[in-house]
Amino acid sequence: MSRFKAVIFDFGGVFTTSPVxxxxxxxxxxxxxxKFLGEVIKHNHHTNAWAQYERAEIDRAAFxxxxxxxxxxxxxxxxxxTLLALLSLELKPAMIEAHREIISHGFKTGCxxxxxxxxxxxxxxxxxxxxxxxxxxxxxxxxxxxxxKVGVRKPEPRIYELMCEALAVAPNEAIFLDDLGINLKPxxxxxxxxxxxxxxxxxxxxxxxFELLALKQITS
Numbered sequence: 001m002s003r004f005k006a007v008i009f010d011f012g013g014v015f016t017t018s019p020v021x022x023x024x025x026x027x028x029x030x031x032x033x034x035k036f037l038g039e040v041i042k043h044n045h046h047t048n049a050w051a052q053y054e055r056a057e058i059d060r061a062a063f064x065x066x067x068x069x070x071x072x073x074x075x076x077x078x079x080x081x082t083l084l085a086l087l088s089l090e091l092k093p094a095m096i097e098a099h100r101e102i103i104s105h106g107f108k109t110g111c112x113x114x115x116x117x118x119x120x121x122x123x124x125x126x127x128x129x130x131x132x133x134x135x136x137x138x139x140x141x142x143x144x145x146x147x148x149k150v151g152v153r154k155p156e157p158r159i160y161e162l163m164c165e166a167l168a169v170a171p172n173e174a175i176f177l178d179d180l181g182i183n184l185k186p187x188x189x190x191x192x193x194x195x196x197x198x199x200x201x202x203x204x205x206x207x208x209x210f211e212l213l214a215l216k217q218i219t220s
Contacts, residue, residue, distance in 0.1 A: 002214040004193070005173040006108040006142075008163055010154075011115075012124060013179030014197045014205075015096060015137060016089035019124075020179075021199055026086055032076050037083065040067075040074050042182070046156070049080065056117040056148040060084075084116075087124045095197075096137060098206045103140060105215060110143040110163045112176075117148045143167055154183040160190055175212055177205060 012019060023037040041050045049066035052058045058066065060080070067080035103109060115124075125131045138144055143166040147153035150162065164171055171191035178184050184194040193212055197205040210216065 002212065003173065004107070004175055004213060006110060006167045006169045006175070007102055007209065007213070008110045008112060008160075008167075008174055008176045008187075008192070009099070009141075010178040010180075010183065010197070011111055011113040011138070012089060013199075014092070014177055014202070015099075015134070016091055016125060018179050018199050019087055019089065022086040022088065036074070036076060037071075037078065040071050043070070043074070045182070051153060053080075053116055054114045054147045054153045055151050057151070060118055084119065087119065089124050090127070091125060091130050091133060092202050094206060095202050096133075098209065099137065099140065101215070102209075102213065105213070107213065108142045108167045108169065109140070110145070110167050111138065111141045112145050112154060112159055112163055114147040114153045120146065120148075154178070155186045157186045157190065160187050160192070164190075175209060177209065
């Protein structure tokens with residue numbers, strides 16, 4: 001029997017392909033250094049244009065300009081609107097099915113997503129039909145916390161605290177899944193079990209999750 005009461009998920013990169021995969025294709029096409037966009041996003045990651053936009057502290061026009069300035073300072077000018085056009089994702093059916101299974105066994109589920117004021121998680125899905133499916137997935141969670149609505153974003157510790165409060169669980173009673181290690185660290189330091197979801201095949205993360213929950217693994 002598992003000691004856990006809740007599973008908390010990221011959305012983009014967990015239920016969908018990762019934006020990082022799109023960034024890599026763009027960088028290759030335009031002869032940019034590998035991980036260039038990600039490094040700009042991570043530089044001064046609490047105060048840069050991306051962080052401010054995810055907390056809805058600036059609008060899209062300001063983000064477009066500020067991100068261009070930041071990328072130019074790093075060596076290659078990329079306007080913010082160009083970056084936003086890369087946020088075109090596809091759903092991961094295996095994770096969707098795993099989420100259904102977890103709910104059926106009575107575990108609480110939550111979603112912590114860093115999103116944008118004018119582009120929520122569902123609208124980042126490329127196919128309109130999948131966009132409707134994404135909206136349905138989000139409705140199945142007991143609680144969804146969006147950075148652009150609460151003014152706090154991962155990896156700021158407060159957003160994890162808000163989720164635990166909303167689900168009425170202690171951190172050590174929760175498991176958190178994210179595709180970025182930087183977002184897992186604060187959750188782990190609070191006492192949550194954490195799982196890094198790999199790009200591409202999410203089966204290893206699902207197997208690890210089911211093992212922690214003492215459920216039969218559905219991806220083996």
